[in-house]
Amino acid sequence: MTSEIENIKTRFGEGIFQVAVRNERRVTLTVDKEKIVDIAGYLYHEFHWRFIIASALESNKGIEIFYHFSNDSSGLILNLKVILDKEKTEIESLTCLFEASSWIEREMHEILGINFLHHPNLEKLISDGNWAEGVYPYRKEPS
Amino acid sequence: MSKIIPIGPYHPLQEEPELFKLYCEGEIVKDIKWETGYNHRGIEKLSQSRTFDQVFFLVERICGICSTSHPFAFANCMEEIAGIEVPDRAKYIRTIIAELERIHSHLLWVGLAGHFLGYNTVFMWAWKYREPVLDLFEMITGNRNSYAMFKIGGVRRDIENNKITRIKETLDLVKKKTDLLAGAVMDDPVIHARTKGVGILTKEDIVNYGAVGPVARASGVAIDVRHDDPYAAYPLVNWKVITAQSGDVFAKAEVRLLEMYESISIIDQCLARLKKEKEGETEIVVKEVPEGIGTGHAEAPRGEVFHFVKTDGSNYPVRHKIRAPSYVNIATFRKSCVGQTISDATLSLAAVDPCYCCTERMAYAFDVETGKKIYNGNELLALSQSKTEAIIKRIKTEL
Numbered sequence: 001m002t003s004e005i006e007n008i009k010t011r012f013g014e015g016i017f018q019v020a021v022r023n024e025r026r027v028t029l030t031v032d033k034e035k036i037v038d039i040a041g042y043l044y045h046e047f048h049w050r051f052i053i054a055s056a057l058e059s060n061k062g063i064e065i066f067y068h069f070s071n072d073s074s075g076l077i078l079n080l081k082v083i084l085d086k087e088k089t090e091i092e093s094l095t096c097l098f099e100a101s102s103w104i105e106r107e108m109h110e111i112l113g114i115n116f117l118h119h120p121n122l123e124k125l126i127s128d129g130n131w132a133e134g135v136y137p138y139r140k141e142p143s
Numbered sequence: 144m145s146k147i148i149p150i151g152p153y154h155p156l157q158e159e160p161e162l163f164k165l166y167c168e169g170e171i172v173k174d175i176k177w178e179t180g181y182n183h184r185g186i187e188k189l190s191q192s193r194t195f196d197q198v199f200f201l202v203e204r205i206c207g208i209c210s211t212s213h214p215f216a217f218a219n220c221m222e223e224i225a226g227i228e229v230p231d232r233a234k235y236i237r238t239i240i241a242e243l244e245r246i247h248s249h250l251l252w253v254g255l256a257g258h259f260l261g262y263n264t265v266f267m268w269a270w271k272y273r274e275p276v277l278d279l280f281e282m283i284t285g286n287r288n289s290y291a292m293f294k295i296g297g298v299r300r301d302i303e304n305n306k307i308t309r310i311k312e313t314l315d316l317v318k319k320k321t322d323l324l325a326g327a328v329m330d331d332p333v334i335h336a337r338t339k340g341v342g343i344l345t346k347e348d349i350v351n352y353g354a355v356g357p358v359a360r361a362s363g364v365a366i367d368v369r370h371d372d373p374y375a376a377y378p379l380v381n382w383k384v385i386t387a388q389s390g391d392v393f394a395k396a397e398v399r400l401l402e403m404y405e406s407i408s409i410i411d412q413c414l415a416r417l418k419k420e421k422e423g424e425t426e427i428v429v430k431e432v433p434e435g436i437g438t439g440h441a442e443a444p445r446g447e448v449f450h451f452v453k454t455d456g457s458n459y460p461v462r463h464k465i466r467a468p469s470y471v472n473i474a475t476f477r478k479s480c481v482g483q484t485i486s487d488a489t490l491s492l493a494a495v496d497p498c499y500c501c502t503e504r505m506a507y508a509f510d511v512e513t514g515k516k517i518y519n520g521n522e523l524l525a526l527s528q529s530k531t532e533a534i535i536k537r538i539k540t541e542l
Contacts, residue, residue: 022223025372026223026438028436048350050350050353050366051353052353052440052447052449052466053449053451053464053466053470053471055451055462055464057453057461057462066436066451068438068449068451070371070372072366072371073371074371075371075372075373077372077438077440079436079438098350098351098352098353099351099352099353099474100351100352100353100471100474102474103470103474104466124180125179125180126179126180126183127180127183130180137185137188138187138188
């Protein structure tokens with residue numbers, strides 16, 4: 001495990017629920033959703049890691065979001081995984097840190113109904129006016 | 144009083160149907176807004192109902208110009224989940240295909256950039272010498288585009304050793320013609336005057352928007368997946384990451400032109416190694432794909448393509464997330480266009496190299512107050528070209 005991952009574990013302690021190391025260039029951290037802005041901000045400002053994109057999906061545990069970060073000097077891809085309760089799909093937006101998350105948060109809001117708090121413009125990205133309200137195509141059972 | 148100039152939804156300047164609204168005061172662009180989704184095909188959702196073998200054909204159709212970059216990233220992703228390493232011969236073949244694609248994609252961009260500037264000779268040259276590269280694809284894969292070469296564990300077709308001579312001959316021709324194009328672009332005072340200082344993106348902008356590929360490298364951010372997270376044969380050959388510092392349209396052209404030389408050199412080295420490998424050893428058999436998640440990326444001609452797949456041990460992806468490079472690069476328009484004139488904004492939009500696989504239609508500029516049409520698509524193009532002509536005249540009088 002790289003020193004940066006150790007550093008994150010030490011700094012955020014209880015905010016990190018699980019560490020899964022696939023190999024030296026692929027690591028997934030399951031983190032506390034309340035800490036997501038702090039942890040993502042730490043990666044972006046302290047380590048200067050690049051935000052690639054985020055992926056969201058519905059599983060038995062709830063709505064999972066993977067935030068993918070890249071350390072371009074070592075080739076490491078770090079996935080920050082958070083699990084949201086299906087009844088309360090809310091999480092803080094990362095747009096306060098970087099513009100790069102703006103579009104993908106709008107997209108996840110649209111396809112899975114995740115509410116990103118404090119996003120400056122949480123309008124539909126893909127289907128402006130073409131899909132029914134409250135129908136989320138990537139949910140397993142459309143609500 | 145600001146006027147809205149829409150570019151799109153169908154317009155020759157764009158990769159896919161999208162609507163950009165330029166909010167202008169006089170000639171100056173004050174703000175930009177966009178509407179996306181005109182070409183949303185639900186590929187991520189479709190992928191969940193395809194077997195892993197079928198997904199390759201699906202993702203190949205995301206982009207018509209760089210049709211190998213998505214299968215490449217998907218293969219990297221699935222091979223990470225399955226924990227397999229492909230044979231060396233397959234690595235070389237994959238790399239050759241990806242680099243040939245980069246050459247034809249960059250040639251296409253150089254041609255179109257020339258056209259937008261009003262240099263139709265550059266357009267004719269670049270597209271003429273792109274043809275032999277497409278012919279090579281036809282010889283190797285049977286198709287000029289959408290090559291269907293990739294599969295989990297290797298490639299579908301071999302490049303037999305008797306084809307190597309013809310590939311080398313074509314590359315020699317392309318190299319000579321690249322010299323010609325590079326000379327025409329890099330030494331021309333009019334192109335310097337027209338593109339330098341236009342559509343500047345700073346390093347901070349690149350980091351903030353997460354921009355990738357030649358757009359990032361033209362602003363001095365040396366990121367390239369082939370170098371940073373090496374895959375296929377890239378760690379086995381010698382090449383360098385091309386960067387420029389100024390972040391304007393000229394720097395983006397410079398990076399793309401010089402990258403073509405690197406691509407030619409990479410292919411040359413791969414062909415030399417290919418001769419030493421045994422013909423036919425192009426794949427390993429993959430019996431099953433275990434449960435897990437995988438992240439794979441590859442450097443497409445326009446930047447990093449990123450795929451995320453979650454599997455459950457069955458033959459289908461549970462979730463397949465795809466991020467194309469233009470997704471992050473397009474958002475930089477807010478920085479590169481605002482504060483410029485309309486004729487420069489069209490050039491800045493094109494400089495990101497959004498791909499042109501979709502229908503070309505007309506765009507109209509209209510007055511918000513009266514609804515009266517001001518410019519159509521050809522007139523917008525003419526506006527950009529007339530600025531070049533004005534520069535030519537100015538330079539001639541200065542001489």
